[in-house]
Amino acid sequence: MKNIKYTLLLIVCMGLGFGLNQTAEAQVTEGVFPAAGSPANPEVHASWNKYYDYQGITELTAALAEAHPNLIKRESIGKSYEGRDIWLMTVTNFNEGNADRKPAMYIDGNIHSNEIQGTEVSLYTAWYLAEMYGDNDFITQLLDEKTFYIVPTINPDGRENFFKAPNTASSPRSGVKPIDNDLDGEVNEDGYDDLNGDGSITMMRRKNPRGQFVEHPEYPELMQRVGSDQFGEYELLGYEGLDNDGDGRINEDGEGYYDPNRDWGWKWQPDYIQGGAHKYPFSLPENRAVKDFVMKHPNIAAAQSYHNSGGMILRGPGAAEDVGTYNRQDVQVYNALGEMGERLMPGYNYLIVYQDLYSVFGGELDWFYGIRGAFTFTNELWTSFEMFNETDRSRTGSYEFNKHLLFNDALVEWEPYNHPQYGEIEIGGTKKTFGRAHPGFLLEQMAHRNMAFTVYHAYHTPNLVIDEISEKDLGGGLKEVTAVITNTRMIPTHASHDLRNNISPPNYVSIDGARVEAGMIVNNRDLNQTTEQKRNPSKLEVDNVPGMGSVTVRWIISRGNNYTITVDSQKGGVVSKSN
């Protein structure tokens, strides 16, 4: 009876939209056939063909944590400039081990305000891992072994601004702290103006028989430059806007400007060397919150940040001046991961920032590797390859795609407007929803492929096993105990950059339950080459357990038949085995 009442209440609540799953679609529990590799009947219904705003992120992350209390915990790691919570989800099997001692993968998105879909990849990853846990052996084992720290947006203010203020597909890149960009003593006094009130900032053109542009015959929103010996029909006047402050310039001081991805404290440089840098590293509250969290979670062995666009899997160094930080052993690991990324994400290229993109200081990926020794990638989501699954370098490709696959939803047709400075003009062009963000029907596929890449990356954070414990009687009451510790994954417990700077403490291999007379690292077991550790021999310090490699240690003990060997590694986790 009580149960029925409760159910009724629930139905009423859901009908009123009070439930956590307050999406319009009804939860179908029957009548579906599972598609391979996707949760057929998830606890939390989320759809992946649209973008979540701050409220949506807040609700979805709360719903995930509520529906999967043993797999997802949500916390706020700090407040944004405008006071929004920065949500972080810890995703792991909380019933198995200590979440903060498992090898961990950090993931975030949306550091640039307009680069929105990293949030959806991050949300999808948390959702997918939790919903597949228990149904899929690989994912189950992954969450038993590893921890994911996922921040869907590390720039919630900028995200809201991109969605709710008139913008182009590229604005704002900056966060929202007002800055005097034209040095006239005023802040944000002359940004874009949504003259036609459609929520997007498009282009302005003016009829001019001496102009340089004509319409493309098939796609009129595409303006083409005429030959240098010809006159066209139009001149282009830039993005929609007015001279708001009467200084003779249009749109010269809008939202921002600083670049949150020039704010990270590895080889950071100031604004005159690195455009976009702000006062000092982590002077912006959002990045500071991430930094503080990461510094308290030294188990983070790998990291991923999602940007757009261009179809890139980027690794450091960001700056040519920082080449020496990345050395060969680490680059081999990066290469193995990056090349798998190219396979999993058709159309994406594995590139090095300073060499293939531009030479830049203060990026997030450099900080994660430089300060924490964590193997880190930045993916630039969306590439024109995704339109027709072919490399597209034409100017018309996106217009053709828009016409036949989006049914013109990405464009604003030219409409006349009477501009106070330019007179009679026309406004039209591409909406902010297209060009960098994924169209809805491609969003889920992209999210899944990128998640699969980070899953591969996370899977290859160190996994330590004690392969062997063997004993040899030396006579005279002494025994020799030899143990072999193997890292069964590609990422070492210590990147070579980590080793060089003692970023993480060494791995400690200790023996408990024996009286230790001496302890040593075995450099070559066959030839009996060893290095003795004089100080505290029952707790051996092992600098590194290399990826797909083993380390052998040895103790001489005088007492103890039942003992336990424990490996305690900051980035490799804690494992124990008894003889």
Add this chain to the structure above:
Amino acid sequence: MKNKILRSVLMVLIWTFGSLTMLSAQGSYSNFNDLTDRLNQLNSNYGDLVSLESLDETADGREIWVLTIGSGDIENHPAVAVVGGAKGSHIFGSELALTFAEKLLARSNTDEVSELLETTTFYVFPRLNPDATEHYFADLKYERDVNTISTNEDRDDAFDEDPFEDLNGDNLITMMRVEDETGKWKMLEEDNRLMTQADITKGEQGNYHVFTEGMDNDKDGAFNEDGEGGVNINKNFTFDYPYFEPGAGENMASQIETRAILDFLFEEASNVFSVVTFGPANNLSSPLRFNRGAVSQRVITGWYEEDVAVNSLVSEAYNEITNLDYAPANSGQQGDLFQWAYFHYGRFSFSTPGWAVPEVMDEEGNSQKFESTDAKFLVWAEQQGMDAFVDWQEVNHPDFPNKTVEVGGIKPYVSFNPPYSAVDSLAESHTDFLIKLAGMKPNVQLVNFETEEAGRNLTRISVDVHNSGILPTAARLGERTNWVKEVILKLELSGNLELVSGDVLETIESIEGDGSLTQTWLVRGNGSFTISAGAPNTGISTIEQTIR
């Protein structure tokens, strides 16, 4: 009524008593409470000229004080930031900054200073790392530059696990020497109390190990490598930050103290044209030298030629006033405030320790030459009657059971903090210097203003924007960073005046000392207009006129 009078009398009495105790307390360096009392005293004595603000609180709950001195539109008057105590053990630097403020304000009844304060602002940060500096007053003394944030300085698995120990029971941490033929140290010939590293290329051999006084608590082979704390604020700034070094912190600008001054200077003090640090760096006794290679790369590491010229000029004034030209040059250290103020804040940055061991004269009155600065210091100290050395004394050391171990050496603090009796005259001359520097400030004036009829109903307005100061409106480096404001030249029209030609607003990167530029506008109609020129760090000059 009666009550009120009574209270006032009482207040005066308390005040008098307070200031008397304050004065009498100034026989020695001020601890944090005394420093705070002295600041509060200035705040109550010179309320119309100063404001005292706490930027934040340290881990131990001490305020990071800034005292703003000036009158009128202080945010738009060119300013000098004066900073002491970024290096925590340099308590003299802190004392100098504070005493400067006291001396400047004591002179505020003179015409010179009262006029200066009507056009110039001083921001005084008397003690930037108070938790470290307070250690000067601890029972067990050692030169401490780090705050009390617990750090893992040797990057092992333990925090603060290997501090100093006072082995000879004198409450001072000095040095420890261990006789051992594998040691690399030997006694210095010049003064055999001092130890020096043997130079095998000169055929010298060592017979001692030398460590700081203490034990190897964690038995890792290193002595006192991870004591209490902390981060040295003077290693935590963003220029040439020393990653992973002990005392630098885990990240640049990671400390409350660092961020407090950075945020204040960036956000609230755009009027600063010069930062003067009382600390170890010294480009005042000898100016920096120009190095073309250092400014020809993307990440520049040297001063621009024009800025070096300013450094020379200011250094000359400094030596003339203070006679401290013998103090050793020091171009700064990684992550310090001095270099940050030039390279990342874009201001003219000057630094001096404020004192150095003076020349030592022999009996004939000639300056004595020394190979070792410590040897020189000890001779000087002896002449002053100072007891600056702890004589070597044998101790039993558990880490060296069969060795001869002795503890001794120069006492902490004394070699770079002068006896308190020297403070007053040094503060006097440094006050003179800071007043002189302030007088060299960039100063934008509108001069040669004219209007002329330029035809029917048309008026041409012309004016010269003149920097009447000695220093340029921006350092050459300041021209490059947006954190140094440009000079804004603005014309505002009212009535039915209309602009025919010319810009309503122009930004000017820099005007050199005594430099100027001419601007003209053509306007039509009649009404009034305002021309303004300047920036917070140059002062702002305004002209208003009406065309009828």
